Each structure stands twice: as C-alpha cells, then as structure tokens.
Amino acid sequence: MTPVQVIGEVGGSSSRWAVVHGPDQVDLFPAKGEAVPGFNPLNGDATLFAEGISTYLMERSPGAFRSPEVLVYGAGCGSADRKARMASALGGIWPNARIHVETDLLGAARGLLGTEQGLVLILGTGMNAGHFDGRQLFRPMPSLGWVLGDEGSGADIGRTLLQDAFYRRMPQAVSEALFGADGPDLDLVLQEVHRSPFPARALAARTALLAPLLHETYVIDLVRSRFHAMAELLVTFFTPEQRASVVATGSVAWGFRELLAECLLDRGMTLTAVERDPLPGLVRYHRASPDR
Numbered sequence: 001m002t003p004v005q006v007i008g009e010v011g012g013s014s015s016r017w018a019v020v021h022g023p024d025q026v027d028l029f030p031a032k033g034e035a036v037p038g039f040n041p042l043n044g045d046a047t048l049f050a051e052g053i054s055t056y057l058m059e060r061s062p063g064a065f066r067s068p069e070v071l072v073y074g075a076g077c078g079s080a081d082r083k084a085r086m087a088s089a090l091g092g093i094w095p096n097a098r099i100h101v102e103t104d105l106l107g108a109a110r111g112l113l114g115t116e117q118g119l120v121l122i123l124g125t126g127m128n129a130g131h132f133d134g135r136q137l138f139r140p141m142p143s144l145g146w147v148l149g150d151e152g153s154g155a156d157i158g159r160t161l162l163q164d165a166f167y168r169r170m171p172q173a174v175s176e177a178l179f180g181a182d183g184p185d186l187d188l189v190l191q192e193v194h195r196s197p198f199p200a201r202a203l204a205a206r207t208a209l210l211a212p213l214l215h216e217t218y219v220i221d222l223v224r225s226r227f228h229a230m231a232e233l234l235v236t237f238f239t240p241e242q243r244a245s246v247v248a249t250g251s252v253a254w255g256f257r258e259l260l261a262e263c264l265l266d267r268g269m270t271l272t273a274v275e276r277d278p279l280p281g282l283v284r285y286h287r288a289s290p291d292r
C-alpha cells in the first residue's frame with residue numbers, strides 16, 4: 001500500500017516519523033528503545049542524516065519511500081536557505097516526492113494547539129517560543145542557540161551543571177551521584193563539548209542525568225533558576241494576553257514539567273499541556289485538513 005503522507009518531526013539530536021497509510025493506519029517511528037538520527041541544517045551532517053533515515057525506514061517501513069508527499073518540521077529551519085538545505089537532504093531520500101519543510105516551532109504549535117491559540121514552547125536540547133493564533137506563528141524572540149541563549153534548555157542546564165561541578169558549587173552528594181567519587185574529568189568534559197560535532201547534545205545529555213535526583217535541593221534550585229531565566233524572556237517578548245496560556249513540548253519540558261509549571265505560574269503563565277512529542281498531534285492536524 002502506498003502511504004498517503006510521511007510526516008517528520010526532526011530535531012538536532014533525533015527525529016520522529018509518521019507513515020500515514022490512510023484514515024485507519026498510521027505507523028509511528030521510532031519504537032521504544034530505538035533512535036532515529038536528527039539533523040539541524042545550521043550545522044548538521046546531511047549525508048549522515050539521510051543515510052540514517054534511509055537505513056532505518058528500509059528495515060521497518062519500506063513503503064514509506066513510495067510516499068508522494070513528505071511534510072517535515074525541523075529544528076534550525078527558520079530561514080529560507082536552511083529550509084532549502086533540509087529539503088535537499090530529504091530529497092536524497094525521497095527524490096520523487098513533494099517535500100514541504102517548516103520550523104519545529106510551527107510543528108509544535110500545530111501538534112499541541114491544532115487551530116487554537118496560545119504560546120508554544122519547545123524545551124529540549126534547545127529552547128524556542130512563539131505565539132500561535134490558530135493559523136500563523138509569531139516569533140518576536142530571537143533564537144540565539146546554545147552558546148548565546150537557549151535559557152532553560154537541556155544544553156543550558158547542562159552547561160550550568162558542569163560549571164557548578166568544576167567551580168565547587170555543587171554538593172558532594174550530588175557530585176558523587178553524577179560523576180562518581182573522583183568528580184568530573186575535566187579533560188573528558190572539554191573533549192565532549194569543544195571537540196564534539198554536537199556540543200549542545202553533549203551538554204543536554206548531562207541534564208538528563210538529573211531526573212533521578214529531583215529530591216535534591218540543589219537540583220531543584222538549579223532547574224528552577226534556569227526556568228525562571230527562560231520565563232523572564234517570555235515576559236519580555238510576549239504580551240500578557242499572548243503568554244496567558246502555554247503549551248510545551250520537548251524532553252526537558254516533559255521531564256521537569258512540574259517545575260516548569262511552577263516557574264511559569266510565578267510569572268502569571270498557566271501551563272495547560274505538555275507533550276513529549278508533537279507528532280501524534282501533527283498527524284491529527286493534517287488528517288483534519290489534508291490540503292494544509
């Protein structure tokens with residue numbers, strides 16, 4: 001059976017895919033325990049991305065390659081040239097398909113809000129936010145990336161975590177739980193961050209280790225401080241009406257959703273929904289109006 005559509009939600013670290021065969025059959029990938037490569041056209045490797053996706057789908061859903069239409073919402077796709085680079089990478093996988101590329105933030109908005117309005121927030125490896133009016137997305141806040149910004153993201157929390165560890169601002173018990181009795185290895189960390197092709201991913205991986213330690217006051221205060229920094233930006237760039245209701249997606253938003261809700265509420269914002277992944281909502285959105 002030829003799929004009606006392939007829908008992708010592509011982050012810099014990983015990607016998720018829906019192969020829509022018809023009104024009653026949708027295959028979602030990856031399965032639990034699996035991983036599918038991601039790609040950011042700002043600094044990613046298009047060849048490795050295309051090879052990884054091709055290999056994965058060939059083994060699990062070869063019919064996906066016959067899809068006449070591919071819709072992708074991708075990280076780093078905020079400009080025409082980066083959208084073109086993403087489309088080029090996808091064209092190597094689907095040379096005969098109509099390929100549509102939009103930003104991951106628009107994907108989050110459509111996936112979580114459908115045609116409703118609200119402020120949409122992505123908190124994963126990076127951070128981004130915009131106001132969705134049910135049709136269009138407004139992004140007054142610049143996305144500065146992990147070096148200059150991304151407050152509240154996995155990379156931001158991970159960077160602060162490592163600073164605290166090396167500057168001796170971290171309680172010994174937390175340090176031992178994260179790094180062992182000898183503490184963090186400076187040479188190893190510098191290599192992971194400065195020589196890695198994906199430094200933001202390396203920093204965000206450190207944040208993931210905090211989830212089992214949320215009973216520690218230091219960990220709660222660390223995450224809360226970075227979420228407060230992010231919330232201050234939302235207050236700066238969005239009106240009270242635009243930011244009154246917030247939906248969020250991403251690994252950090254999901255993993256620390258109770259702290260996120262608390263920090264947003266401190267600044268007058270109500271977190272109404274958190275989803276680990278906007279892809280199921282995107283399938284519903286495009287099914288409701290296939291020509292969108």
